[in-house]
Amino acid sequence: MSTTRQPSPGDLGPEPGTDQVSVPDGTDRTLTLDSASGVVPLARDFTRQALYDWGWLPASTPDTRAAAEDVLLVVSELVTNACLHADGPERLRVSTAAKVLRLEVTDRGEGQPAPRTPHQAGRPGGHGMFIVQRLCLDWGVQRLPDTQGKTVWAELAAPA
Template sequence: MASAEASAGRQVRRLALAGQSGVVPLARDFARQALYAWGWLPAATADQRAAAEDVLLVVSELVTNACLHADGPDELWIACDNKVIRIEVSDKGTGQPAPRTPHRAGRPGGHGMFIVQRLCLDWGVMRTPGVGGKTVWAELGAPA
């Protein structure tokens, strides 16, 4: 189930993913629709197109990590203001995502959080005391 809200110049969209199949393409399509609604797409310049593609790649990586390491994502949350887009993926996992060290570009797999780290202004993990699971978040700058 998807929902949208707006407050103080910030646009927010949520998509429930728990129990869904095909969650990675579902999440990418949902994020793409949000980017169209927020005017990031269709992109007028190469920089704007690259920024939108970066958002879609980060969504894919965060949702994929939840699938691989946490029995799947519960929810995708995307918010946008004039300067930053924030992506959050919640799951029931207890692990701590981190870029693989050392990173080896030629080795298959293990590149997700390295990609997120390289593309994003910042990223991290939120946990609520006494509640299982976590939310992995990432922020990207809005295109010029």
């Protein structure tokens, strides 16, 4: 896990109070989740639509289908983690560039997500960040400047 990478411009998403969905160049989308109900399916549907728009879906090959399913699973895990451990997510950002898809979930939580160690496959619960770690190229946490909260980000390889 990398937690020291400096944020790129726009990594923290839009300013609070801006439009719910932002698509400046077609490769960057932000969904405001603060106070929304059913945030996990909402986040999955939002991400699925981005994958359709970017040509990952409908999947033309098994590899593309698997890559899209991995993205949707990671979105579910990150948003669920924010719901369970950080009073819910504020926003989801999905972006793609240079054969990498980046997911960012911003919340007000102070905790530090980490895979449960040792990982016990047969034990219920506690698998979210282990799944993220296994499916992603990299992931980490960026603290929000001058406010309570953080952005948990994950990067996955785009299908070939």
